[in-house]
Amino acid sequence: MKLEAGTKEWARVERKAPFGYFVSIENTDVLLHESDVVEAPEIGDDITVYLYHDHQDRLAATQMEPHVLLGDFGWLEVVDIHPRMGAFLDNGIRKDVLLPADQLPELKSKWPKSGDRVYIQLEHDKQGRLLAVLGREEDFEEIAEPATPDLFNQDISGYVYKIIKIGAFIMTEGQHLAFLHRDETKEELRVGQLLEARVSKVRDDGRLNLSTKPRKEVSYSQDAEMIYAYVKQRGGRMPYTDKTAPDVILDKFGISKAAFKRALGKLMKERRVNQEDGWTYIAPGDTEQ
Template identity: 30%
Template sequence: MVKVGEYNTLKVMRAVAFGLYLDDGGEGILLPKRFVPQDAKVGDELRVFVYHDSEDRLIATTQQPKGVVGDIVSLRAVTVTKQGAFLDWGLMKDIFVPKSKQLMGMREGANYIVKIYIDEQTGRVAATEKIEPFLSNDELTVKEHDAVDLLVYRRTDIGYVVIINNRHTGVLHFNDIYRNLSVGDKVKGFIKAIREENKIDVALGEKGYQRVEGESEKILRLLRENDGYLPYHDKSDPEEIYDFFGMSKKTFKMTVGKLYKERKIELTQTGIKLMEE
C-alpha cells in the first residue's frame, strides 16, 4: 500500500524513455527521468517520496520535501490566490493551504508554521495553519531527559514556546538559550523538566554528560587545528565562548574540567593547551 505524502520503498517495474515505473500493485507510479538515480535498473528498490502532480496523478520523486504528512514545519508562501496560498516545501509542485485553513490570510514572501496533512475530500497532500487542535499535553509521550525535536513556535516574555515532536508544546527559557533563534527554526533538544499540569521545560542540545562527550571531541579538534592552544578559560566572556565553540559557558567549563581530569589538556592563566598525544 503506497502512502501518499510519505517516503516509500518501491521496486522498479519497468524503464521507459521518460523515467521509471515503480511497483504500486497496479499500473505503477512514474519516477520522472530527472529524478532517477544513476545506474538504477529494473528490480532495484528505491526510496522515494510520493505525492500528486498538477494533473492529480500519483508521482514519485527522489527530492526531499521540507516535511511529510504529520510534520509541523515553517514554509514560505510563494503564491497567494483567492482560493488559498501555495507554499514552497522543497518539491517542484508547491503545497496548498486552503483559505479556510489560514488564520489571518497569507502574503507572498512570508513564512508560516503549518501542519502537513492529507485532505479527506481530494486525497492530496495539503497544509493547514490551524495547528492548535493537533497539539496537546494531556497525554505525554515524552519523559524528563528524553531527546526531542523542537520547532520554535512563538516568542514570549520568558522565552520561546516550542513544538515538541510535532505533538506537544513546551517552553525554552531565555537563560537556556546560547545561540540566535527565530520562529520557525528546527533544533534538537531534551526534556529538562515536566511540571504540574504537564507543563514542559526544554533545553537545547543533549542532556548532561552525554552532551559533554560530544563537546569534548569538538574542543580537542579545535585545539589541534590551532597549534594546540586556545585563549579561552573560565573568566572568558560567555558570548565569546559561544561564538567560537558553539556552546554555553557552563558546558564549556564542564567539558574543560572533564578533559583536564583525563589529562588531555593543561590549564594556563590565559587559556587551554593540548597535552602531547
C-alpha cells in the first residue's frame, strides 16, 4: 500500500533518533520529528500518526491532531497570504496547507486576510502533496440548514464563501445559506470574511437575504441628525425643504428625496425645525442651538 499525505495511520515505533523517532507503517520507515511528538512513545509502541509532507517534501508523521483529513471538508483559518501562491491555512499541525491562487478571486482585494476562515476540502496535487480546494455551492448545500421565519430582521453573522458581480454568498454561523446584494452594503467584501448583517428576507426555499444597511428607524435618526447639523452650520437656516427637487437633495445630502422628507418630518415632529417660504429654520427655542 502506498502511503499518502493527509491520512491517519497506525505506526509502530521502531527506534529513537537524535531528532525524533522512526516509525514503521506498512514496512515503510517514516520520521516522527521531535517537534511533532505530543506524548513521548516507547520503542515498540503502536501509535496513531497523521502523515504530511515536511518542508523538504519528505513524507513525515506527526502526533498532532489535524482539523481536516484528506478528502474531508472543514473550516480552516487563514494564517498567511502569498501574492503569487495563494493563502496558507492552519490545519492544526506544524505545516500549513496551501489554498492555491487559482482557487481565489482574480482581484486580490477580494482575497482573504489572516484570521479569516474558509470552507475547504483537502486533496492531492499531481505530486501527491496536500492542497486545499474551496467548497462548491453543492458542498454548502449539503451542510446547510433551512432558515425559519423567526430569523426575519434578526442580526446574524457568517463567512463569505463566494463573491460574484452582484453580491456575495454567505454561510451563517447557524448553518444557513444567505446572499448579500451589492446594493445592501457599502463594504468591499472578501472571501473568508466574517460578516455581521441583518436578515432582510427569509425566502421560501429556506435561504436568507441579508443587508448591512441600518434599520429604517436608525437610518431616519442618522439622516435627521445630519440635516440638523447642516442647518446649524449655515447659521440656523437652509434653502431646502420637502419641496426641493430630488436631484438637488441627492447632490447636497447624498440621500434620496424620500429619505430627506422622512428625516425632515422627524425633525419637524420633534419641533426642532420648521419651514417657511421655501426655507428650513431651526425652530425658536430649540435647546440644541
